[in-house]
Amino acid sequence: ETGVTQTPRHLVMGMTNKKSLKCEQHLGHNAMYWYKQSAKKPLELMFVYNFKEQTENNSVPSRFSPECPNSSHLFLHLHTLQPEDSALYLCASSQVTSGGPSTDTQYFGPGTRLTVL
Amino acid sequence: AQKITQTQPGMFVQEKEAVTLDCTYDTSDPSYGLFWYKQPSSGEMIFLIYQGSYDQQNATEGRYSLNFQKARKSANLVISASQLGDSAMYFCAMRVELGGYQKVTFGTGTKLQVIP
Numbered sequence: 001e002t003g004v005t006q007t008p009r010h011l012v013m014g015m016t017n018k019k020s021l022k023c024e025q026h027l028g029h030n031a032m033y034w035y036k037q038s039a040k041k042p043l044e045l046m047f048v049y050n051f052k053e054q055t056e057n058n059s060v061p062s063r064f065s066p067e068c069p070n071s072s073h074l075f076l077h078l079h080t081l082q083p084e085d086s087a088l089y090l091c092a093s094s095q096v097t098s099g100g101p102s103t104d105t106q107y108f109g110p111g112t113r114l115t116v117l
Numbered sequence: 118a119q120k121i122t123q124t125q126p127g128m129f130v131q132e133k134e135a136v137t138l139d140c141t142y143d144t145s146d147p148s149y150g151l152f153w154y155k156q157p158s159s160g161e162m163i164f165l166i167y168q169g170s171y172d173q174q175n176a177t178e179g180r181y182s183l184n185f186q187k188a189r190k191s192a193n194l195v196i197s198a199s200q201l202g203d204s205a206m207y208f209c210a211m212r213v214e215l216g217g218y219q220k221v222t223f224g225t226g227t228k229l230q231v232i233p
């Protein structure tokens with residue numbers, strides 16, 4: 001199994017649909033992340049989970065709802081999205097160590113290309 | 118606030134030549150980590166190299182090296198002996214820990230094209 005997998009790879013949905021993105025990491029890491037990558041914009045960190053607890057929510061609209069049932073799986077539930085939510089959604093994981101310099105490296109999945117019609 | 122600046126939206130390099138991708142950063146936190154990632158057209162972000170703010174030596178990983186100049190707040194990526202497979206987007210990123218929370222900031226990226 002490759003390190004971080006994401007499904008589906010491509011998703012097209014209408015504004016009234018409900019869908020979920022799935023991420024799974026096989027690296028034994030204790031932290032997982034959701035990022036949004038829009039065209040010509042820097043990568044935006046959306047959510048952070050450390051030991052299954054959400055530790056960061058960067059003012060993400062409530063139409064995005066994360067879920068982390070265990071340290072290996074991360075979901076992003078989507079409902080009533082807007083066309084401007086179309087982007088590449090990347091999942092990452094890392095092994096977080098407390099204290100000292102931030103040395104944990106994040107490993108990314110291949111992403112889900114989302115198109116909202 | 119943390120900020121990463123990549124001033125080169127696009128770069129060209131001849132195959133087998135070396136190329137430097139620029140990255141400057143801004144943070145008031147004394148402890149931080151700097152990363153470079155490669156993103157091919159397939160979309161996956163691939164980790165290349167890491168430099169810690171307290172590291173005394175510049176990081177190297179195979180053909181990749183990071184030219185870390187702390188006083189100038191720059192962390193340029195040097196790719197030696199460019200290969201056609203190096204054509205991709207390259208992102209510089211910084212990570213700090215603020216009050217137990219992690220803050221990661223990415224630059225806007227540089228598109229590198231290697232010419233045969």
